[in-house]
Amino acid sequence: MTDNTDLLRRIDRLESLDAIRQLPAKYSLALDMRDSDAWVSLFPEDVQVGGGKSGRKALRDWFDETMGQQFDGTSHHIGGHVIEFIDENNAQGVVYSKNEHETGAEWVIMQMMYFDRYTRIDGRWYFQRRLPLYWYATDLNKPPIGSRKMRWPGQPPYEGSFHDLFPSWQAFWERAGKAHDAPVSEPAPIDGFIDAMRKDHPLPRPRVR
Template identity: 30%
Template structure:
């Protein structure tokens, strides 16, 4: 394979992993458990609020979130960093911002995903998808108890007035 072909293959792999993350968020937010589970390898695991391994456990875990009081969520993932370890293995890290509804009350959460990925039959899949939360609080409490205000944010932009 030429250097150009290698570079193109690398870029295609990275874009496919970005697409995998987008499909994960959409399937999770839409409650499309079949699609969501298909994004994991057969022995794949989710580690976070709980640990679920294999497609049957993954489906039970994700479908059971509403029973645990988490009835709505909107996953926003950004700053995806992808490291290709080989032609069929990779790692990724990203930031998560997640407005959600827990026990009927609006919440706000943010954290990080750390993923291990493997290409299976030409498609990238999660071997491990781990989430760690920096905060997960009722929206009325604020995410950081007012540490950042409009005035303090405005102070970072000298000469730009904010009303």
């Protein structure tokens, strides 16, 4: 009888990839439709909310307050999604998001990405953590040229953290115009592309609006 262990492992990996890939899409749909119960169900029961609070109820309270006070409407468009497994029940990923926000008299567009951790509990995949990293936010009619590209109505402009997850951005500009003689790195392991790019770089602490 043929050993099906490897086949079952590969099927599980494919099913897990699909389940994880749907998480950001479900997140965006629930957020844009203001279904806070559906939105918080994408996180574990003991999700950490901040300020010493935890749990889906606390996260739902934050959602209802934030979405009710800041935005008249939103639309989140999911882009490229890199997913890598740490083990069979834990994974990490980077996913792009292009967002639109109706906020009072202004229509604010935003480009960002999330650095995610995913975990599987009782056979179901959840967000364990989402680290938002912003490039710009600005009125639709005001291109975000120059520095301090995070430009929300009624707030001083500030820098986002879009490029701070990986050290390559700063290194590129430091060597701009100079000879680059270092040998080309070997391709990263299949589940090691993100870590290979990060090079143990510390996590940024983005400013949240």
